[in-house]
Amino acid sequence: MTTAVAQSSLTDSFVTAFRNHPAGVAVVTADPGDGPVAMTATSVCSVDANPPTVAFSASKNSSSTPALLRSSSVVVHLLSAHQLHLAKLGATSGIDRFADTSLWDRLPTGEVVFREAAAWIRGSIIGTLPAKGATLFMVEGDEIGGHHADPHRDAEPPLVYHSRGWHTLGPTTQIAG
Amino acid sequence: MTTAVAQSSLTDSFVTAFRNHPAGVAVVTADPGDGPVAMTATSVCSVDANPPTVAFSASKNSSSTPALLRSSSVVVHLLSAHQLHLAKLGATSGIDRFADTSLWDRLPTGEVVFREAAAWIRGSIIGTLPAKGATLFMVEGDEIGGHHADPHRDAEPPLVYHSRGWHTLGPTTQIAG
Numbered sequence: 001m002t003t004a005v006a007q008s009s010l011t012d013s014f015v016t017a018f019r020n021h022p023a024g025v026a027v028v029t030a031d032p033g034d035g036p037v038a039m040t041a042t043s044v045c046s047v048d049a050n051p052p053t054v055a056f057s058a059s060k061n062s063s064s065t066p067a068l069l070r071s072s073s074v075v076v077h078l079l080s081a082h083q084l085h086l087a088k089l090g091a092t093s094g095i096d097r098f099a100d101t102s103l104w105d106r107l108p109t110g111e112v113v114f115r116e117a118a119a120w121i122r123g124s125i126i127g128t129l130p131a132k133g134a135t136l137f138m139v140e141g142d143e144i145g146g147h148h149a150d151p152h153r154d155a156e157p158p159l160v161y162h163s164r165g166w167h168t169l170g171p172t173t174q175i176a177g
Numbered sequence: 178m179t180t181a182v183a184q185s186s187l188t189d190s191f192v193t194a195f196r197n198h199p200a201g202v203a204v205v206t207a208d209p210g211d212g213p214v215a216m217t218a219t220s221v222c223s224v225d226a227n228p229p230t231v232a233f234s235a236s237k238n239s240s241s242t243p244a245l246l247r248s249s250s251v252v253v254h255l256l257s258a259h260q261l262h263l264a265k266l267g268a269t270s271g272i273d274r275f276a277d278t279s280l281w282d283r284l285p286t287g288e289v290v291f292r293e294a295a296a297w298i299r300g301s302i303i304g305t306l307p308a309k310g311a312t313l314f315m316v317e318g319d320e321i322g323g324h325h326a327d328p329h330r331d332a333e334p335p336l337v338y339h340s341r342g343w344h345t346l347g348p349t350t351q352i353a354g
């Protein structure tokens with residue numbers, strides 16, 4: 001009983017700490033062959049640049065996770081503030097996330113892509129690491145698109161998730177450093 | 178030759194895409210027994226809440242990575258804008274990151290902690306996943322401290338790394354949603 005209470009308190013502290021920790025926003029899509037899934041994730045991070053490698057975590061509570069676990073490739077979409085609607089789409093339960101066919105397309109290799117994403121990375125799942133209630137995926141990028149991947153184009157305002165709200169950044173948010 | 182050029186272009190696109198992708202900022206410390214190391218990381222993410230589980234990536238280019246790979250426990254510090262100096266400390270090469278002994282302390286379990294961090298998670302490394310030039314670490318939290326882990330206290334302004342600059346968020350950065 002004491003242990004359960006201590007664990008619950010540890011979990012509460014952890015959830016609070018990460019609610020106060022800002023994150024970029026991504027949508028991960030996959031299709032193991034029986035239809036596409038899309039999931040909003042704030043866990044996407046860059047692991048390695050050469051070859052391009054990203055990681056993200058998928059909770060067992062996410063409806064997309066079983067399909068991700070059966071997939072060999074995914075598309076990781078990095079979102080700007082202009083794609084807040086995609087972030088919400090991939091985070092809303094009980095809807096058909098592919099109902100609006102104007103939002104998505106298939107790459108020649110078959111994967112589902114939201115073309116308007118600021119950047120997207122099509123890649124192969126090269127490793128997974130299981131936790132109790134989630135799985136960490138490692139993905140090696142095979143193709144990268146979107147205008148945030150082009151160093152010669154101006155960037156869109158970024159999208160940040162923090163304290164259960166959506167934010168953006170600009171010249172006025174910069175701090176000395 | 179063509180392949181090398183294509184790979185280089187893929188890496189450039191990837192680096193550009195992540196430069197445009199905002200991230201929270203953390204410092205990871207470890208001490209495998211022969212002295213502490215500290216590394217600033219923008220790759221820390223929450224994997225699971227129960228038990229509390231985080232992941233982060235460490236590049237082979239980081240001076241701290243060999244020590245991390247020999248450690249069984251780490252402390253992951255989640256930083257607010259008030260700890261920008263710690264973010265810079267863990268990102269500056271060629272200095273003794275522990276020269277200022279007023280900044281750090283040892284937990285009763287032996288790990289090095291920057292007590293002023295908005296939140297810190299002491300945990301055990303429960304898995305690693307190697308990439309070519311980096312390693313992904315998974316850590317289960319055993320102890321959590323800092324005032325961002327306390328739901329009854331006001332949060333400090335967050336710290337965001339974006340486009341090679343430091344930012345914070347506030348009421349004016351929130352966007353509709």
